[in-house]
Amino acid sequence: MSDEKKIDRRAFIVEGSAAVVGVTVAGGARAGAQPAKPAKPSSFSSPAGSVIPYSREELMRRAPARVFGGRALGEIAFPLGGIGTGTVSLGGRGELRDWEIFNRPNKGRSLPFTFVALWARQPGKAPVVQVVEAPLQPPFRGSHGYAREGAQGLPRFRGATFTGAYPFAEVAFEDADLPVQVGLTAFNPMIPLEVDDSSLPVAIFRYSLTNRSASPVDLALAFSILNPIGYDGHSPLGGNRFAGFGQNVTRVRREASIVGLDLTSQKYEPDDILAGSMALVTTHPEVSARPAWEEGAWWDSFQKWFDEYAADGTFDQDGSAGPSADGVSQHATLAPRFSLAPGESKAIVFLLAWHFPLRENYWNREPEVRGRKLRNDYGARFKDAWEVARHAAANLERLEQGTRSFRRALEEGSLPAAVLDAVSSQMSIIRTNTCMLLEGQRFFAFEGTSDDSGCCPLNCTHVWNYEQALAHLYPSLERSMRRTDFLDNLRPDGSMAFRTLVPTGRALWQFKPAADGQMGCVLKLYREWQLSGDEAFLRELWPHAKRALEYAWLHWDADRDGVMEGEQHNTYDIEFYGPNTMMGTLYLGALLAGERMARAVGEEAAAAEYRRVFESGRAKLDAELWRDGYYVQRVPDPSAVKVQEVEQKESWHASSVDRGSIKYQYGEGCLSDQLLGQWLATVVGLGHVLPPGHVRETLQSIYRHNFRHDFFDHPNTQRLYALNDEKGLVLCSWPRGHRPELPFVYSDEVWTGIEYQVAAHLIYEGLVAEGLAVTKAVRDRYDGERRNPWNEVECGSHYARALASWSLLTALAGYSYSAPEQRLTFAPRIAPEAFASFFTTGGGWGVFSQRADRGKTSAALDLRWGALELRRFGFGGTTAKGGRIAATVNGSPLSARLDEETIAFEQAVRLKAGDRLEVEISNK
């Protein structure tokens, strides 16, 4: 609390990367006061003159995590699972929901009678049984009464608060009548760079109980679960009957360090798509169990379960149940039992592991791939779920420490609450069914997910253009995507299939190439090279990337003037015609990246040509499209347009050229994505591709025209992502009129991925308040009551574009890293006098911090994981012209000097986890 307060008092908004404008945060001056409640929303004028519809305090407020209560618990579904494992979600009330562990999405479906119930007995009192969940919330709809298969009919706690600090969720349950206080921490291990540790098919639940009464209390915690082996992962389930069930076996297993339920089925051969197992174990040794609830008509089974548990908190069955009859499975219960003396606390850990090694390609219609079986990476690493549980239990301390270290590092940073929330909550996308990790750690991903299927398949280049989190957290997986892009998806003419068919190598997706996606891939290859320093990787992929880049000269920029005029299919699922800066800046960025990569592999002639085309395009785009504050599209005459034939009809595609006219363009509009390529070039460290002044003015215009303070009067015939009093950035507007009769098909929508892209870009260009306002608007829409904070939707849930939120962190920190040059620099855009930020490189991660105080600036790198080798280190103070420099590693001095606005070390500094590099620059 006091720490946070201290930081609050020092919080500043930085206007531009050089000029520090001190704007004290409102309320920060009252030293020693209680943390102020969020002030009544107000607005202020940003240094750049924008209207910001929040108070400064609201924008700059810091909080280590987001806390929810009451109605805001309703939509929460916090995903628990690793990379490519699927997830089960923890609901805001503490319940389990959305069982998506069966290799596909499954929104809204739960395993019947799978819940945790507390049993408590105080001396001389009747025992009580309570489901460890907050109360149910209206509406209580249902033609036959409210749903009962989540044990809704049993007593529950009176309330709860949910704290979401991805990858950790905490629930504090409240019930004044109970002698014990109960809390839950749930997570799945997530350690940046460590793919194995971050891709375990397990959900870990730690229930903490404290006896707050004056008497000893006998307690039990019964975790009941359906043995769901044979479930197809998306059909409705009721009770314990399903066509796929049968020969289910549930066994109570007791080992030295774990005891639990081993849930299997004898019905399926190992190569069956439904083959799999689950394990529910605890590390608590004293456990009673029931491998199968008694059968019976009506509600007999559940009633008998309740009566048995209520009586004395134990179950008197052990051993094994099953194999079950065809179409039937068992419910089972695992019930750790213990006592607490007054004031005593105990933690009970459950590990719920699953193992469904095979998935089927159900999403493509191409006969070469449809129905093919694909093996999950975890399926190759583990024999069954019990082995997963055993591994996770044995490594629990290490895994949790690594995960906590990561979260702590994130929280140590100076990110305002909404940014921390946007960055950390949306990392979860990597670990939902949007993504898969196949054998050999090959990473594939949908754009997002429909309720019970992925949508749309796979590795869509233009959607994944926006993503930055995977590249920075798990760069080896990001590189596997580049290998797929360039080694699998390039056609002989250099055009790229912008969706991937798996298994790869059998067929390519047949559709016209996407100009934005294809150019983006070149930029992203540059990023992967810069983050990894892997020259072999670059040399392997470069010849293909070169073909992809130069494909532009066939169709899009046939006159090689650096401006795309041809038919440009893009992320709006339509084609743009004529020059526009959205494709244009991606093309320019790709040319710049191409120049650098060509030079790195010794292709100087190619590098020079890319530079020539770049220079031509940069000048021409700006000259032709800049129009009073932002860039427009020049839509050609319909007769001049050449429409590429589509080899494969897609249901979502409609030609933009219709009966001799061109629709679905933006023309004179102010497009939020108009500087997409500029943003990406900035993120990957390529700098400006258009004149900096125009870039900044354009971003101001986008904020002014496209950021809506409410949606009451925004007629939208398209899809709906913002409503009523919500705020958000629309994809396009026409402030000067001339809106086309039918503009591009998503123009009136609000996409979080684009909001993050624009917000980060605003921050990069010093328009910090604007960027924070856009970010806060997004997260306010995902408030737990309106929508799930851990599921930003666009064309599907857990939509990959939202992974752009990572660039908010890199923008605020002014982070830039080049592994080939062993250079790491920061240029904080808030609170330079006391700034900190999490950072990653290809080989390590940690916390950067800097302080500026009375003529002295100092900075430090705390490497928390991995290793890092540096020749240059830059931060806020290194823009100075000189000064006395003191550099140390773990206190031992290093020889260093100021050069090109960085600290240049005489010898490369090698840091390993736990090392601290410090640099101090004093005034001359």
Next chain:
Amino acid sequence: MSDEKKIDRRAFIVEGSAAVVGVTVAGGARAGAQPAKPAKPSSFSSPAGSVIPYSREELMRRAPARVFGGRALGEIAFPLGGIGTGTVSLGGRGELRDWEIFNRPNKGRSLPFTFVALWARQPGKAPVVQVVEAPLQPPFRGSHGYAREGAQGLPRFRGATFTGAYPFAEVAFEDADLPVQVGLTAFNPMIPLEVDDSSLPVAIFRYSLTNRSASPVDLALAFSILNPIGYDGHSPLGGNRFAGFGQNVTRVRREASIVGLDLTSQKYEPDDILAGSMALVTTHPEVSARPAWEEGAWWDSFQKWFDEYAADGTFDQDGSAGPSADGVSQHATLAPRFSLAPGESKAIVFLLAWHFPLRENYWNREPEVRGRKLRNDYGARFKDAWEVARHAAANLERLEQGTRSFRRALEEGSLPAAVLDAVSSQMSIIRTNTCMLLEGQRFFAFEGTSDDSGCCPLNCTHVWNYEQALAHLYPSLERSMRRTDFLDNLRPDGSMAFRTLVPTGRALWQFKPAADGQMGCVLKLYREWQLSGDEAFLRELWPHAKRALEYAWLHWDADRDGVMEGEQHNTYDIEFYGPNTMMGTLYLGALLAGERMARAVGEEAAAAEYRRVFESGRAKLDAELWRDGYYVQRVPDPSAVKVQEVEQKESWHASSVDRGSIKYQYGEGCLSDQLLGQWLATVVGLGHVLPPGHVRETLQSIYRHNFRHDFFDHPNTQRLYALNDEKGLVLCSWPRGHRPELPFVYSDEVWTGIEYQVAAHLIYEGLVAEGLAVTKAVRDRYDGERRNPWNEVECGSHYARALASWSLLTALAGYSYSAPEQRLTFAPRIAPEAFASFFTTGGGWGVFSQRADRGKTSAALDLRWGALELRRFGFGGTTAKGGRIAATVNGSPLSARLDEETIAFEQAVRLKAGDRLEVEISNK
């Protein structure tokens, strides 16, 4: 307001039918004060000593209708439709939802892009388009954004309040920025006794607009609708595509008094189950229209519609659209246009009529009936929907006046708000898909409805035992049910198929008979005879009723001692064994009714035997089952039980006798239904079948033990109808312990039908506060946020058992009517000094009122509809021993005297609609 206040000040709770205990309603004394806000909930002790968890003011508050706002709009779906026509519901926000006009339930489904949008233009300002609905409410769930096919993306009003006064719904829309005030009244004609007028397949919408600005305003109101002919009534619909669509034709028709859209299809022959038509018409002459929206890719169609409307509020297409291509239909729009001078008001009436004459028996599996086509009564009366619309428009004034007269008569009564709400809201069940009206005005009904099918079929005798509203509002339809019971469903041995297969006459449902249902039918036959005075009807059915009654002597009461001991299948879907008062009182009531009916047809010997068995049973039941405050069940030894073989397995049925033990009984429990037969005997005018003191004490016990003040600590493994802080009456409890391990399968549930039965019975026995508390608890659970006030659910939506609520009205009024005896009496149980109540007889309806003031009592009958012939008239004052009597009809004196606690008229008084009978008794 002031009227209501006056009545409030006079409100009294009457303890017992004779003793008037003056308990002034809290807050009533402050004359001239503003209507008090509902006081903070409190509790008080009833005259009988019960704890009532409300304040007296809350219980006795009167209100003409129930008003909803904010979150309480969310679950509202107010059904608009006639008897046997299906419904479309008006949502709380003013939207149309749950399109159930296609001969089956269809919860949660709407016709895409079917909505009403206002266009308004003030001089010198840009026109605005607003959907005439309140704002959308969270959550805004959806993997591809929030739903858009209800035009959710267009601007809406800022708020609304919804007033539900079934059959009228009113919505007052709020938007301070608009120059006009907009309100909506929606209804379907409902006039008691008038079946034809109450079974029109139409929904009537009257939008009232007032210009509250200082300038003239140009206005249009566009009602858009999908032509859905060919829809199967329960599949998901998106856009205008569905397999059943094709050859759809939408035509703009203009006639002298109506103009509108005629929605048809040429795809189906008249005998096809999908054949049908719809019509959307207005009585406003100045109308523009578009019979088909333009087609297009993406959202082009809706965008173009919006642009056309937004431009100047008109559509420039007329004539006809279609026939459409296979699998496709049209959206069409009807847009009345008008102007309002400052201060001016106008009402625009839309009539939405439908005509789907055939329905298919999809619900039975018996081959004799499955798939058979059934013709709706309205299908035989009207050629098509246009004819329905024309008829409704031509008769609109008459139909609305009759309906308003009915509603007004209900509101004139002294019913406390919760009772008026319970009585009037649940009448709607008769006019939902729970019920059907087939050719020849034969009435059939499910118990209720699942989301897309009826559940369960049909005329279930034991569920419909509780129903009283149809019997009193549409007695001819109730008689058609008795004809089905006795003429179609009786087997040779006298047992009754307690469900009906339609078409009738082909096969009987094969399952063991229901003891409660079968006895109830005898009581109900007595009721129909008493209400109608139709002796021919009695003589036709009596021989069958006699067989049904005496069937009891074969199995249930083989020793003819007046107590059922045998296997008693019943409304809990299981069998009771051994004596119990639930079946026992129904049996006693049936014997009493049998005695009276036998005597009426001259069968004195039978009458005497029924009386003998009755007297034996009455004494024995009381002696054997009365146990310290209520009646218990005597469960026999399992070895003594004879289980009747089930000829047909039903998925919902499980034998109560299981491995040598009997489960699913209640034994020592306090059963809420234990006096079910006593309640029914009281309602139909047969008086007490058990000792009055024990009846009253039992009811007190039921209230004390089974009425829960909250459900926080009520473990329930069964179905859920009450949760958290809600109040409700459970079906059973075991206050003295001895709860069976597996009691009957619904014992822990809360059913509104039983709550109403018990509440009315409490009131009949003078436990008025208790009865009102139970009633208020029900209606508080259906508050618009938790559940839909117009859909009380049990085993299905719109569950028929809730029609028991009508008996609250008869109980409070102490209403009793015998057509054969031409006797109508009242014994008000609240506010006898100023009481009024709606009443019906078989031939008329109106308002009864009574006043008691300083030694003078007076009463009046205002007949508002039909005719009534009376020889005796009783009310609160007629229990006096004598006095000066003055009787008049429309002011003309009549000769009358006091006799047997009624006013006996020398000559039968014949009243017709509009007549007023007045009687005054002065002290001697």
